[in-house]
Amino acid sequence: MRRDRSRVVSSPFFFPISTGSTSLTCNSLVDEITFKLAEEAKDAPTATAILGPFFRADTPYRQNGDNIVVTKPKDGEMAYMHGRVVDFDTKKPLVGATVEVWQASTNGLYEQQDPEQIEFNLRGKFKTDADGRYYFHCLRPTPYPVPFDGPAGKMLQAMDRHPFRPAHIHILVSFYPEKYDNM
Ligand SMILES: [Fe+2]
Numbered sequence: 001m002r003r004d005r006s007r008v009v010s011s012p013f014f015f016p017i018s019t020g021s022t023s024l025t026c027n028s029l030v031d032e033i034t035f036k037l038a039e040e041a042k043d044a045p046t047a048t049a050i051l052g053p054f055f056r057a058d059t060p061y062r063q064n065g066d067n068i069v070v071t072k073p074k075d076g077e078m079a080y081m082h083g084r085v086v087d088f089d090t091k092k093p094l095v096g097a098t099v100e101v102w103q104a105s106t107n108g109l110y111e112q113q114d115p116e117q118i119e120f121n122l123r124g125k126f127k128t129d130a131d132g133r134y135y136f137h138c139l140r141p142t143p144y145p146v147p148f149d150g151p152a153g154k155m156l157q158a159m160d161r162h163p164f165r166p167a168h169i170h171i172l173v174s175f176y177p178e179k180y181d182n183m
Helices: 002-009 026-038 150-158
Strands: 078-084 098-102 123-127 133-139 170-174
Antiparallel strands (some): 078 133, 098 123
């Protein structure tokens, strides 16, 4: 599997980011091809997605119920987000799974891009509770454009594509089986 993955990543679809691979979703295509290989496995995982450039591994933990909106934009609307992490096969809750979330502000910028936002604004790590649940307050996600100038913008315009991404929030869930004593 690893050998196949390397082959896919080195395919002509894998552009350097500076040429607009993120904007043109070429990296998503590579991810999709890779996942098709992974889903052939007996314990096929949840569908993957690209990590993106704005993830921060040093994001601090917050308590369930906390508000990740430290710097609130004037046009921002609050939202309450919650979910539950369960075992794919048994459907039992995964207690103590890590749920990392990050989102852009209404101006389309993540905190490390925007000097007006406090560090770690609109992001946080949460641990699932005894029922596998996580919950927090955030901004209602809003659509935002990717940079429309430079090579990526020129390619998008040549393809008659608009620069907007749909409203979204990023979530990365991780869980370590050696700590799993709830089955
Ligand atoms: Fe994003």
